[in-house]
Amino acid sequence: MTAVVSRLPDLIALAEETSSDKRRALLRELSDQFFGPVEPTATETALYGDVLGRLAADMETAVRAELSTRFASSPQAPHSLIRRLASDEPEVAEPVLRASPVLTEADLLDVVRSKGQAHLRAVSARETVPEAVSDVIVERGDDETLGTLLGNEGASLSRRASEAAVERAKGNPALHAAAVERKTLPPDLLNEMYFVVEARLRARILEQNARMDQALLESALSAGRARLAEVDGALPADYSACLAYVDEMRAAGQLTPQMLARFLRSGSKTSFLIALSQLADVDFHTARGIIERQDLDALAVICRAADLDRALFLTYAVVLLNTDGDAMGKAHAYARMYAELGRDAALRTLRFWKARRAAQAA
Numbered sequence: 001m002t003a004v005v006s007r008l009p010d011l012i013a014l015a016e017e018t019s020s021d022k023r024r025a026l027l028r029e030l031s032d033q034f035f036g037p038v039e040p041t042a043t044e045t046a047l048y049g050d051v052l053g054r055l056a057a058d059m060e061t062a063v064r065a066e067l068s069t070r071f072a073s074s075p076q077a078p079h080s081l082i083r084r085l086a087s088d089e090p091e092v093a094e095p096v097l098r099a100s101p102v103l104t105e106a107d108l109l110d111v112v113r114s115k116g117q118a119h120l121r122a123v124s125a126r127e128t129v130p131e132a133v134s135d136v137i138v139e140r141g142d143d144e145t146l147g148t149l150l151g152n153e154g155a156s157l158s159r160r161a162s163e164a165a166v167e168r169a170k171g172n173p174a175l176h177a178a179a180v181e182r183k184t185l186p187p188d189l190l191n192e193m194y195f196v197v198e199a200r201l202r203a204r205i206l207e208q209n210a211r212m213d214q215a216l217l218e219s220a221l222s223a224g225r226a227r228l229a230e231v232d233g234a235l236p237a238d239y240s241a242c243l244a245y246v247d248e249m250r251a252a253g254q255l256t257p258q259m260l261a262r263f264l265r266s267g268s269k270t271s272f273l274i275a276l277s278q279l280a281d282v283d284f285h286t287a288r289g290i291i292e293r294q295d296l297d298a299l300a301v302i303c304r305a306a307d308l309d310r311a312l313f314l315t316y317a318v319v320l321l322n323t324d325g326d327a328m329g330k331a332h333a334y335a336r337m338y339a340e341l342g343r344d345a346a347l348r349t350l351r352f353w354k355a356r357r358a359a360q361a362a
Contacts, residue, residue, distance in 0.1 A: 024059065024063055026055060027052065027055045027056060027059065027063065027067065030048065030051060030052055030055070031052070031067065031070055031071075034048050034052075035070075035074070039076060040076065045076060045077075045078050046078060046080070048078050048081070049078025049079065049080040049081040050078075050080065052067070052078065052081050053078075053080060053081050053084050056081075056084075056085075057084075061089060061091055061092060064085065064088060064092040065091050065092045065095070067085065067092075068085045068088070068092050068093070068094075068095040068096050069095045071085070071096065071100070072095035072096045072098070072099045072100050073099050073100070073101075074100075074102075075101045075102065077100065077102050078102075079102050082096050082100050082102045082103060082107075083103070083107055086100070086103060086107060086111055086119075087110075087111065087115070090116070090118035090119060090122070093111075093115075093118075093119055093122065094118070094119075094122040097111065097119060097122035097123050097126070098122050098123075098125050098126055099126070099127075105130045105132065105133060108123055108126075108129075108130070108133045109132060109133055109136065111123060112133055112136045112137055112140065113136055113140070117141065117142050117144070117145050120137050120140065120141045120145045121141075121144065121145045121148050123137065124137055124141070124145055124148040124149040124152060124155065125148055125152060126152075126154065126155075127154050128154045128155070128156075129149070129152065129154060129155035129156065130156060131156040131157065131158050131161075134149060134155050134156055134157045134158070134161055135157075135158055135160070135161045137149050138157070138161040138164050138165050139161075139164070143168065143172050143174060143175060146165060146168060146169070146175060146178075147174065147175050147178045149165075150165060150169070150175065150178035150179055150182050150185075151178045151181075151182070153182070153183055153184060157184070159186065162185060162186055162189055163189060165179065166179060166185070166189045166192055166193065169193065170192070170193065170196045171196075173198075176193065176196065176197045176198070176201055177201060179193055180193050180197055180201045180204055180205060181201075181204065187208070187209070187212060187352070188352055188355065190205055190208065191205060191209070191349060191352035191353070193205065194298070194349065194352075194353075195289070195293075195295070195298065199297060199337075202297055205349070206301075206341065206342075206345045206346075206349060207345070209345050209348040209349050209352070210342055210344055210345035210348065212348065235284070236269075236270045238270050239270055239274075239284075242268070242270040242271040242274055243274055245271060246271055246274045246275050246278065249275075250278065255275055255278065255279065257279065257306075257308050257309065257312045258312070259275065260272055260275050260276055260279065260312075260316070261312065261315045261316065261319065263275060264316060264319040264320070265319060269291070272291075273287045273288050273291060276291075276302070279306055279308075280302040280303070280305060280306040280350070281305075281306070281350075281354075282302060282350065282353060282354060283354070286353055286354075287302070290302065291320065294320055296317050296320065296330075296334045297334060297337060299313070299316060299317070299320075300313060300334060300337060300338045300341055300346075301341070301346045301349050301350060302346075302350065303316070303338070304338060304341050304342075304343050304346035305343065305346040305347045305349075305350040307343065310335060310338055310339060313334075313335065313338050314332070314334075314335045314338075317330075317334050317335065
C-alpha cells in the first residue's frame, strides 16, 4: 500500500493517458490493489477514489459498469467514487444504488430528486430505504417504481407516503398485490384496498383482520378516522320517503332479513339499501356502493357481521345477479365463501369500513 501511495503522482499522470487500453489496464490494476490484503487508510481511500474516478470518467459504459459492480458491496469503497457512479447512467449506477453501504441518506436523496425512473427503482430495491427517501420516491416514481418500493419490506414509508401509495395502488391492478401483501402497510389503509382487489387478495385482508391484535386494531381504527374527507354522491330522490317507510316497519318490528329480500324482488332498491344499512349497522353510502358494484363478497362481509342466515345471503345474491345467465352458479360459489367466512373477521373488517366512513364524514 505504501508503494501504491508513493506512486500516486505516476498514477495520476497515467490517469491522463489517452489510450483507452492503458486506462482500462490501470483501472483494473488499481482496483485489484484496493482490494488487496491490507485495508487502505482513509487518506489512501480518498486518493484511490480520486484516481479511479478520473480514470473511469472517459471509459465506455461497460467498463464503468464493471467498476460499479466490483465496488458496490464494499464498505471501504471511496465515497467520491461511489457518488460519481451512483449518478452515472442506469447500467452503471444500478449496482451501487442497490447495494453500496457507502451511500448516505443525503446521497440517496440527491439521486431520487434528480434522476430518472431506473435510478429510483434501483434505490427502491435497497436492503433498507430511509423514510425520507421513500417519500420522494412515492412522489416522483412511476407505478413500476412504486411497485418495487411497496414490495420491499426494508423500505420505510411515512404515514403520508403510505396514504399516497394506496391511493395510486387502488387505481392500478398491477399494484394491488404489492400493496395488500406489504406487511407494514397500516391496517386501515390495507382495508381501503378491499373494495378494489380480486377475491384472492380480499381473502388475505380478511385473514389479516382476523389475526390482528386488539390494541393494533384500535390504533388502526384511530388512524383511519384521521383520514381526510371525501365527497359522497347525492342521496336518491326517493330516500326520504323510503327512510320513513323503513323506520315505520322497524318500529312495528317488521324489519326482518326476509323483508329485505322482498324489497329486492319488488325493485325497491332504496328501501333495500336503507334496511340493509340499518340491519347491518353500516352507512347508506357503503351499502349502496356494494350493491351498485354487485360486490357479493363485500355483501357477504356485511351479512356475516349481521349474523344473517346463509340462505338469506344466497337469496340476496341470486336477486342481485338476476341479469346474469349464470346467476345461480355464481351465487352458490359465494355461498360457499360465506360459509367459510368467520364472523369475527367480518366484524373487524366492518369496523374498518365504518371508521373509513366516519373519517369521510368528518
